[in-house]
Amino acid sequence: MRARNKLTALQIRHLESGKYNDGGGLWLQKRPDGGGQWFLRITVHGRRREMGLGGLQDVSLAEAREEADRWRSVVRANKDPIKERARIRREAEREDHTLASITDQAFRARKADLKGDGKAGRWLSPLNMHVLPKLGRVPIEMIDQQDIRNTLIPIWHDKVHTARKAMNRLDIVIRYAAAMGLDVDIQAVEKAKALLGRQRHVTRNIPAVHWRNVPTFYTSLSEPSVGNLALRLLILTAARTSEIRFCHESEIQDDVWVIPADRMKAGKEHRIPLPCQALELLDAAGTWQRNGFFFWNRRSVISDAAMSSIMKRREMEERPHGFRSSFRTWCAEATDTPREVAEIALAHSVGGKVEQAYRRTDYLDQRRDLMQSWADHVTGGA
Incomplete structure (x- = not known):
C-alpha cells in the first residue's frame, strides 16, 4: 500500500512552486505566488484522470485528505467521481430555492x-x-x-x-x-x-411640441445628419424612438412600413402608411444605411439618446416621444378623424377583446390619407 500523509502544514507553507505528492493519489500543485491547487489522481475504467479538489487558500491539508478519501470510495464503487460530483451538483441546483x-x-x-x-x-x-x-x-x-x-x-x-x-x-x-x-x-x-405606504408621486406627461409649432421645428432639422433624418421620420410617422432606430429596409413594402410584432411595445405587427415625404426621407437616409438599417452610426444603429439629444442641445423641455401627443392632439383639434383610426395610427389597442376579435381591420386606407395630411401639415404643404 502506498504511503500517505507525506506532507505537513508547516512544509506546505515553505514549499517552492511545483507538484508535491501527499500519497494515495493526492497532489498539491504550488504556484510561484504562494497559492496552490489540490488535485486527486485516480484511475477510472482504465483511464487516469485528475480531479480538482479546491485551492490551497480555501481547502486545508486535512480537508483535502478528507475529500480525497471521499472520492476514492467512489472509485472503489466502480464509479467516475468527476461525473458523480457533477451529478450531485445538478441535484443541488434543482433544489436551489433561493x-x-x-x-x-x-x-x-x-x-x-x-x-x-x-x-x-x-x-x-x-x-x-x-x-x-x-x-x-x-x-x-x-x-x-x-x-x-x-x-x-x-x-x-x-x-x-x-x-x-x-x-x-x-x-x-x-x-x-x-x-x-x-x-x-x-x-x-x-x-x-x-x-x-402611499408613494409621493405626481404624474407628469412627457412635454410635447404643440402641433401648430411642429412645422417650424421640423424645418429647423434641415441638416441631413443621421439624427435629424431619424427625428424627421419619427415626426412624420408618429412612431416610437425604438421603432425608428431599428427601421430596416426589409420592413418597407411599397409605401407601407410593416413593423414586426417583436419590435412593437404591444407585441403585435403594426403597419404605417408612409406619406411621400417619408419615402423621400428614406431615400435620403441611404447615405447612412448599413446592413439594411437606415439609421446606422459607426458600429450599430443610432443610440436611444440620438434624437432626444438634439432637443436637449436646444435647451428644449420637449422630447421625441412627445410628437406622438402632438399628432394625436392635431387629429382631435384639426381633423374629423374617428377616434379608433387615430388610436390605431399610434398602435394603441381600441376596445375590448370581443370588439377586437370582430373588428378585423387596421383602417390602412383611412390612415394613408390621415398620415399624408399630417405630413403636409408638418412640412408646410397644407
Whole structure:
C-alpha cells in the first residue's frame, strides 16, 4: 500500500512552486505566488484522470485528505467521481430555492408572453437592479414583508415606476414559487406595500411640441445628419424612438412600413402608411444605411439618446416621444378623424377583446390619407 500523509502544514507553507505528492493519489500543485491547487489522481475504467479538489487558500491539508478519501470510495464503487460530483451538483441546483433561482425559473416560464421572449431584459431589470443584489441568495421561503420593505424603501418615492415594476415582478415570482409547492407567503408583497405606504408621486406627461409649432421645428432639422433624418421620420410617422432606430429596409413594402410584432411595445405587427415625404426621407437616409438599417452610426444603429439629444442641445423641455401627443392632439383639434383610426395610427389597442376579435381591420386606407395630411401639415404643404 502506498504511503500517505507525506506532507505537513508547516512544509506546505515553505514549499517552492511545483507538484508535491501527499500519497494515495493526492497532489498539491504550488504556484510561484504562494497559492496552490489540490488535485486527486485516480484511475477510472482504465483511464487516469485528475480531479480538482479546491485551492490551497480555501481547502486545508486535512480537508483535502478528507475529500480525497471521499472520492476514492467512489472509485472503489466502480464509479467516475468527476461525473458523480457533477451529478450531485445538478441535484443541488434543482433544489436551489433561493430568490435568484426561482426568479430565473419564473422568467423562463413567462418568456412566451414577453416581447421578443424577454431578450431585451426589461422584465428582469427592476429585480436585477434593486432586489436580487440584496435578496437573491435568500431562500424564497424565508422572505417576508419586512425584507421586501427594507429592500425597496430606498426607491419607493424616488423611482416610483421602477419600484412598482419591481413589486409586480416579485409578486409573480412568489406566486410561481407557491405553484411549485414551496411554503411562501403569497401576501408578502401586499403586506410590504402597506408597510411602505402611499408613494409621493405626481404624474407628469412627457412635454410635447404643440402641433401648430411642429412645422417650424421640423424645418429647423434641415441638416441631413443621421439624427435629424431619424427625428424627421419619427415626426412624420408618429412612431416610437425604438421603432425608428431599428427601421430596416426589409420592413418597407411599397409605401407601407410593416413593423414586426417583436419590435412593437404591444407585441403585435403594426403597419404605417408612409406619406411621400417619408419615402423621400428614406431615400435620403441611404447615405447612412448599413446592413439594411437606415439609421446606422459607426458600429450599430443610432443610440436611444440620438434624437432626444438634439432637443436637449436646444435647451428644449420637449422630447421625441412627445410628437406622438402632438399628432394625436392635431387629429382631435384639426381633423374629423374617428377616434379608433387615430388610436390605431399610434398602435394603441381600441376596445375590448370581443370588439377586437370582430373588428378585423387596421383602417390602412383611412390612415394613408390621415398620415399624408399630417405630413403636409408638418412640412408646410397644407
